[in-house]
Amino acid sequence: MMAVFVLFSIFGCASTKQIENSTVAPVYITNTKKFYLMSPAEIENKIDALQLLNGKFGENEFVMQALLQADEKGIFLSLFNDFGVGMGNLTYDGITANFDSKIFPNNLKAEYIVADLQFAYYKIPAINEILKSIGMYMEVTENDGSQVRTICSNSILPMMNSKTIEVITKKSGSIKIENMLRGYEYNLQEAE
Secondary structure, eight states, X not given: OHHXXXXXXXXXXXXXXXXXXXXXXXXXXXXXXXXXXXXXXXXXXXXXXEEEXXXXXXXXXXXEEEEXXXXXXXXXXXXXOTTOOEEEEEEEOSSOEEEEOSSSOTTOOHHHHXXXXXXXXXXXXXXXXXXXXXXXXXXXXXXXXXXXXXXXEOOOSTTSOOEEEEEEEEETTEEEEEEXXXXXXXXXXXXX
C-alpha cells in the first residue's frame, strides 16, 4: 500500500515550475500532467508572418488569416476574417496570457494556444527538459526537409506504454498541430 502511495506521489500529478511573477495558469497536457508556459527567451527563431489558419475542434471547423509575431519578448497573434476585420488577439509576454475573441468559446484558454505554439516554435532541448520533469518527452524526427515533433507520455514503468499526445509537423512555410488527446488540430500556412 505504501509503494502505491509513493508512486502516485511521484508520478500522479506532476507539474513544471512556473515563471517567477507569472499569473499564467498551468496547461494540463494530460489529465494529470501540468505544464507551465516557458519563457519567451526559449524561442528557436523569430517569427513575423502572415498565415492562413485552418482549425478543427471536434465537428467545428474554421479558416481565417493570422498574423503571428513571436520573439524573445513573447507571442502575439492577431486573427482576421477574409475582409481584414479583426476576429481576436492572443498575447503572451512570459507573465500574462490573454485571448480576446468574440467568435471563439469563452472557455478556450490562452495558455493552451500558447503551449501549442511553444511546442511548435521553441527550442527542443528546453521543451524536453521541462517535459522530462513531468514524466513526458518530445521525440523529433527529420526527413526530406520536414520535422515532426511528437509529444509522448513517458513509459516510466515497464508495464506502461508511451502514448502519443500531440504531433507537430513542420515543413517549409507550414505547421500542422494535431492533439490526439483533446481531439483538435490547427494548420498554419504562410501567405505568399
